[in-house]
Amino acid sequence: MTVATETNDRRNATARLARYGDGLRDFLSRLATQWRVIRALMIRDMMARYGRENIGFLWLIGEPVLLIGGIIILWSVMKGSVTHGVSVIAFALTGYSMLTIWRHIVSRGTNALKLSTGLLFHQNVRVLDTILAQILMESISTFLSFLFCYLLLYLFGFVELVHDPLLMVLAWVLMTLFSGGFALCLGGLVEMSKPIERMIQPVMYFMLPLTGAFYMVDWMPQRVRDFLLLFPMVHAQEMFRAGFMGPRLTYYYDGWYLFVCGIIAFWLGLAFIKHAERNLHVA
Amino acid sequence: MTILAKPVAIARAASRALDKTATTKGASAATPRVKPLEDERTVRPAAPVARRAPGGRAVIVDNLIKTYDGEAGKVRVLDGISFDIGPGEKIAVLGKNGAGKSTLVKLIGGVEQPTSGVVHRGLSMSWPLSFGGGGIANTMSGLDNTRFIARIYNRPIDETIDFVADFAELGKYLRYPVQTYSSGMRMRLAFALSMAIDFECYLIDEVLGVGDQRFQKKCRDALFGKIDNSAMILVSHHRQTILEYCTKALVLKRGRSRLFDDVEFALDLYSTL
Numbered sequence: 001m002t003v004a005t006e007t008n009d010r011r012n013a014t015a016r017l018a019r020y021g022d023g024l025r026d027f028l029s030r031l032a033t034q035w036r037v038i039r040a041l042m043i044r045d046m047m048a049r050y051g052r053e054n055i056g057f058l059w060l061i062g063e064p065v066l067l068i069g070g071i072i073i074l075w076s077v078m079k080g081s082v083t084h085g086v087s088v089i090a091f092a093l094t095g096y097s098m099l100t101i102w103r104h105i106v107s108r109g110t111n112a113l114k115l116s117t118g119l120l121f122h123q124n125v126r127v128l129d130t131i132l133a134q135i136l137m138e139s140i141s142t143f144l145s146f147l148f149c150y151l152l153l154y155l156f157g158f159v160e161l162v163h164d165p166l167l168m169v170l171a172w173v174l175m176t177l178f179s180g181g182f183a184l185c186l187g188g189l190v191e192m193s194k195p196i197e198r199m200i201q202p203v204m205y206f207m208l209p210l211t212g213a214f215y216m217v218d219w220m221p222q223r224v225r226d227f228l229l230l231f232p233m234v235h236a237q238e239m240f241r242a243g244f245m246g247p248r249l250t251y252y253y254d255g256w257y258l259f260v261c262g263i264i265a266f267w268l269g270l271a272f273i274k275h276a277e278r279n280l281h282v283a
Numbered sequence: 284m285t286i287l288a289k290p291v292a293i294a295r296a297a298s299r300a301l302d303k304t305a306t307t308k309g310a311s312a313a314t315p316r317v318k319p320l321e322d323e324r325t326v327r328p329a330a331p332v333a334r335r336a337p338g339g340r341a342v343i344v345d346n347l348i349k350t351y352d353g354e355a356g357k358v359r360v361l362d363g364i365s366f367d368i369g370p371g372e373k374i375a376v377l378g379k380n381g382a383g384k385s386t387l388v389k390l391i392g393g394v395e396q397p398t399s400g401v402v403h404r405g406l407s408m409s410w411p412l413s414f415g416g417g418g419i420a421n422t423m424s425g426l427d428n429t430r431f432i433a434r435i436y437n438r439p440i441d442e443t444i445d446f447v448a449d450f451a452e453l454g455k456y457l458r459y460p461v462q463t464y465s466s467g468m469r470m471r472l473a474f475a476l477s478m479a480i481d482f483e484c485y486l487i488d489e490v491l492g493v494g495d496q497r498f499q500k501k502c503r504d505a506l507f508g509k510i511d512n513s514a515m516i517l518v519s520h521h522r523q524t525i526l527e528y529c530t531k532a533l534v535l536k537r538g539r540s541r542l543f544d545d546v547e548f549a550l551d552l553y554s555t556l
Contacts, residue, residue, distance in 0.1 A: 040434035048422045121410035121418035
């Protein structure tokens with residue numbers, strides 16, 4: 001018994017030392033833990049969804065590739081090779097990649113709260129971690145599938161070299177930020193009220209035209225343009241296309257507007273999630 | 284105030300309480316009361332502050348309240364629970380079905396958040412080991428589950444897999460998805476995983492009686508033998524287990540709790556509830 005107390009005391013002393021130790025080191029170690037947990041969650045998500053059968057987690061890229069590729073073929077058949085002076089293939093590739101990340105992030109982020117309750121059994125895993133992991137996963141995998149499609153199309157000469165990769169990556173990151181924030185908000189709201197949960201499907205469906213995937217803002221009359229530019233998704237879409245197709249077309253976007261919207265959405269989403277977590281019932 | 288138990292049983296429990304008062308050290312039995320059940324709701328649980336371990340190395344539960352919003356209005360499942368567990372202490376949680384035992388375990392494990400009150404986790408805590416095999420993903424294989432747990436708790440992956448393969452004795456089934464397992468196999472995996480991480484405090488929700496005889500013995504040996512200095516919160520209806528291993532007992536009734544240092548007395552009281 002005394003031996004046990006002694007070792008405990010020693011352990012306490014070291015624990016106290018560690019606690020009063022370098023604040024920065026503490027912060028960094030917490031950050032490392034956070035990253036470790038999110039990384040583990042991402043790998044888990046990959047394994048749980050695709051497993052090791054046939055091409056395994058490569059489906060993570062394969063699924064969006066099939067979707068984007070199918071749309072490219074469909075639109076090329078429907079609209080010919082050029083529409084409004086824009087190559088249909090480039091138009092469909094950029095539009096559908098952005099649309100895919102928007103739809104996937106919002107739907108997965110919203111459902112994450114329900115699907116991942118089993119994960120909360122582990123103390124390091126909080127609701128927010130599971131949703132962040134989903135958001136990151138979707139963003140990265142869809143980006144990889146975009147790259148894959150782009151590379152194929154480029155090699156076969158269907159699209160030109162991208163004009164400004166950095167602008168595209170920036171648009172992608174900001175879109176992830178905004179749709180992630182939006183997903184967090186919806187996830188929290190869905191947990192709080194059943195009617196909202198029922199309304200999500202139609203609302204998301206009617207929001208499809210507001211993502212800017214099916215048109216360019218430049219084609220629209222002034223009034224419609226002003227209305228469309230209220231939606232951050234349109235800004236992200238225009239920004240992405242500006243990076244892809246270069247300055248021979250006119251684009252309407254404001255990176256800062258998108259950024260601020262993303263931050264606000266994320267901030268609201270964190271508050272909602274915090275509230276929802278309090279009332280979460282894990283069966 | 285309605286008396287739920289048989290008057291004879293209450294009288295027996297009360298007289299035993301009076302007998303034990305001299306020998307028990309805890310605050311719970313310090314004040315002899317003639318009717319221990321009658322005014323139960325008005326008595327505050329023993330203040331946990333005095334026994335608090337130094338340096339915060341303890342699990343401290345302070346005035347825990349949990350309310351659920353149901354279709355038939357709010358239900359207050361836990362109503363001001365306070366106690367604490369030092370390193371190596373083993374505590375039994377007793378109560379009828381629906382008394383809030385599993386809710387308490389979930390709150391302590393951090394699975395759900397309390398409506399109000401604090402849970403301080405000064406020890407590394409296991410996830411609640413319960414019948415559902417909580418903390419295990421059904422669509423993944425046992426191996427992938429093991430890898431995930433090792434990553435989450437920052438343990439070397441290969442060693443963890445070796446340990447789990449050895450302890451759970453699932454053989455080739457470790458490579459199959461957990462959803463194909465029987466409930467016994469699932470518990471083997473869950474137990475092996477929690478043993479592999481070697482926690483300082485285990486949360487066990489009525490699962491000690493699962494599995495075949497040999498595995499049960501193995502679990503008991505691992506839980507109570509090898510890592511004897513790990514603390515434990517044990518929800519169980521099994522009198523023998525509790526008497527053998529636990530040093531304290533927490534009796535839950537209608538969301539209120541009382542902590543007893545005398546486990547046998549607590550078991551008797553519980554049987555009259």
